[in-house]
Amino acid sequence: MARIQTPQRIRGTQDIFGEDQRRFAAVLEVFDRVRKLYCFQRLEIPIFEATGVFARSMGETSDVVSKEMYTFEDRGGDSITLRPEFTAGIARAYISEGWQQFAPLKVATSGPVFRYERPQKGRYRQFHQIDAEILGAPEPAADVELLVLADQLLKELGIAEGVTLQLNTLGDAATRDAWRTALVAHFEAHKGELSEDSLARLEKNPLRILDSKDPRDRPIADSAPDIDAYLTDEAAAFFKAVTDGLDAAGVAWTRNARLVRGLDYYRHTAFEFVTDRLGAQGTVLAGGRYDGLIGSLGGPETAGVGWAAGVERLAMLIEEPKAAAIQVYVVVEDDRVQADGVRAVSALRRAGLAAELLATGSPRKRFDKAVKSNPDALLSLGVADEATSKRLKVNVGDAAAIEAVLGNIAWGGPTE
16 A cells, blocks of 8 residues: 655745744734724725726735745636735725725734745744835825834833834935936946846836845945935935924834835835844844825725734744743543533633643642642542542632532532
8 A cells, every 4th residue: 555645844834833834923912902002993805806806906016026025826717826924905996995084094913915925034934024104104204103103002012122223214206306317327327337136127117226235236326316315305305304203202213215115106114123033034024105006006095004913023033932831730530520520621611720630641640740730729539538639729710719619610529
């Protein structure tokens, strides 16, 4: 008989358990708690969308769209893509569900996203993000609120030390057009020195040359004109309002004039929270303002700003959370009171206590095994005088509360 091949986890995916799961859950718990403090509503959107939603929002020529999306044709002949990020799906929902009536709308979500990337430290092909967005708010106060939310999240996760908020402005449409023209002229003058990737970007997305990692491109990118020379008065005032708001909120920031977003619908604020604890891939949270996105998807011109962060990357940085403690361990030391063991553990759980039942293996060894797990309290059930005997030892917690639960149980006694 042929040996059955053991199934393996697909490359770039992960099975999350134990310490990893506790870290993962801790990030989501803190995110959910902090977003409520800022009155962000939770929403859920589909894991897959029509491919055009992402192609239009992320740019046909972007690496994500051209190389990394999981796209397939369904049985109806429609092109479907597993979401590589949240913002495009949220923008689509804002249009199709008529959420304009709720503007300004503050929403937050989390879940799996999919990109066909080379797996590396903290990066997977199926990974998880937390996401926060404000739609329908053109004022710089919305940018400030999202940045302060992100700052508080990182502080409450205990990872703010060593993390720097890098901030830039992309200006308004007039600023961007003037700067783009100047950049193209600069890069054209050095065309023979650019890498192949940057030559392709020069035709399609010249701003992306600024963050090229290729050593051939760096001197040219570093000598490129800064956006500040092309800022309109309105764009400069917007950026000043954002930085003044951050200063008022006590959020430290640093200017990174080379921080860019390639697509034309991005406006004004762009930002990244960066750490030196994850090697070269140091960004832990990133976002910006995308006032032209919803219009590019066919909706009404709507302001928008948001950010996303990888859960796995945040989980790598936090301290290991403690495993959930067993509050009461119920040990059946005589198999004749197995039913009473079930009664006890069920009553304790219904009373809101984390309880575990130990009723298998050698009866002589059960008590010792339970003691080694170091529970807050230990209830031992045996038989004495043809009735169920109960011994309760409380190390931590409210003994009276446990005894009150046990006092309301209709004990059945030993059975043969």
